[in-house]
Amino acid sequence: MKHVVAIIIVLTSLIGGFIFLLPKLSGMLATDSTTNATATDSTTVQESVPDTLSFEEKMQQALLPLEVSYSKRKKRHIWTMGGGQTVIMYLLQAQRFIEKNGGKILFMEELYNNNEVFQAAKVDLIKDNGDTLNLEFQVSRNEFKPGASILAVAFQVTTLTPELIVSLNQLDFKYDLLVPPFGPSDDFYRDLDRIKRKEIALWIPMESTKLNKAHNKLRPLRIHHTEEQIENVITEAYSKLPEAKGIVSRYGGQAVEHRQLLQAILKPTKEHGLWFADISMNKLSIVPQTCQDMEMTCKCTAPYNPDNSSLSDYTKAKLREAKRNGLATMILPLNQSSLEKLGNLSEIAQKQGTTLVNLSTFMKK
Numbered sequence: 001m002k003h004v005v006a007i008i009i010v011l012t013s014l015i016g017g018f019i020f021l022l023p024k025l026s027g028m029l030a031t032d033s034t035t036n037a038t039a040t041d042s043t044t045v046q047e048s049v050p051d052t053l054s055f056e057e058k059m060q061q062a063l064l065p066l067e068v069s070y071s072k073r074k075k076r077h078i079w080t081m082g083g084g085q086t087v088i089m090y091l092l093q094a095q096r097f098i099e100k101n102g103g104k105i106l107f108m109e110e111l112y113n114n115n116e117v118f119q120a121a122k123v124d125l126i127k128d129n130g131d132t133l134n135l136e137f138q139v140s141r142n143e144f145k146p147g148a149s150i151l152a153v154a155f156q157v158t159t160l161t162p163e164l165i166v167s168l169n170q171l172d173f174k175y176d177l178l179v180p181p182f183g184p185s186d187d188f189y190r191d192l193d194r195i196k197r198k199e200i201a202l203w204i205p206m207e208s209t210k211l212n213k214a215h216n217k218l219r220p221l222r223i224h225h226t227e228e229q230i231e232n233v234i235t236e237a238y239s240k241l242p243e244a245k246g247i248v249s250r251y252g253g254q255a256v257e258h259r260q261l262l263q264a265i266l267k268p269t270k271e272h273g274l275w276f277a278d279i280s281m282n283k284l285s286i287v288p289q290t291c292q293d294m295e296m297t298c299k300c301t302a303p304y305n306p307d308n309s310s311l312s313d314y315t316k317a318k319l320r321e322a323k324r325n326g327l328a329t330m331i332l333p334l335n336q337s338s339l340e341k342l343g344n345l346s347e348i349a350q351k352q353g354t355t356l357v358n359l360s361t362f363m364k365k
Helices: 002-048 055-063 087-100 162-170 186-194 213-218 227-240 259-271 287-293 311-325 336-341 345-351 359-364
Strands: 067-071 076-083 104-111 119-126 132-144 149-156 175-179 198-206 246-251 275-278 298-300 327-333 354-357
Touching: 055 076, 055 087, 087 104, 087 119, 087 132, 149 311, 149 359, 162 186, 162 336, 198 213, 198 227, 198 359, 227 259, 246 359, 259 275, 259 287, 275 287, 275 359, 287 298, 298 359, 311 327, 311 336, 311 345, 311 354, 327 336, 327 359, 345 354, 354 359
Parallel strands: 076 132, 149 175, 149 327, 149 354, 175 198, 198 246, 246 275, 275 298
Antiparallel strands: 067 076, 104 119, 119 132
């Protein structure tokens, strides 16, 4: 009997507790439900918020004019664009935006009678809502668009001295070192670790009339070599400098004309995830076509040649090229003269809206 009484008492306590907690549990469930509903409503509101920017405002966000005004005399909206990029490039950007966003181009024309600006062009278009918009792009002479162009700087390394290492570490921009993977001493390769901001590319000699017996220690890639021999050289070179990002031709005037040799060079280059740069200056080079066939990243570019210009003229020409075309490379011999010439390169580049980059960035453009 005592046990029955005890069980009844326990059950009574449990039922009482449940009755006490039930309203609280209901309140908690209601709160959670309200919270979830609020979150759902909030998400729905965010997803249903209309895009309030007009076609013209979106276009401004895409092209980033420095200043926007309206000329009553010309009956045109004047967009002042940053220098460092040509008006043709701005027109191409505008064309892509207009076509992608439901507009239509009526008329485009480059202007040549405005001496107050660097370049100018007219653009007449129909916006996505059917209204007409008449624009004039004016590229500024003095204000530059940040990052409008890029310039890659690289040095051909034949020797490393303590003085050169100090001077390289004083440069305040990224650069590449074109390094021969064979020939120099072990100390030469150890000294590379002391250099900051560098990117390394394998600078490998290739078939050329300029090659002689003295170059054999550099293990050049020749036309009479088998695919296996060429692959072994490139694999050894990459094993020696595994941080390398690409391969750059050294000499190579005949190599870049020879499809079979090129294919044998490019195959292991691609397998190691490297890009390829032809700096042979051979106008008959088939590197672009061969690389396209092999779906590889390759470019042809011009190094400094003392027979054609002075160091000062070359550096100025490359800065102009970057400003005009949007990208350029500057490949110089590593010596004190070259390094002294580049002492204020960052400042000059910044003023014209050019960003200094390594070769890998250039190769992706």
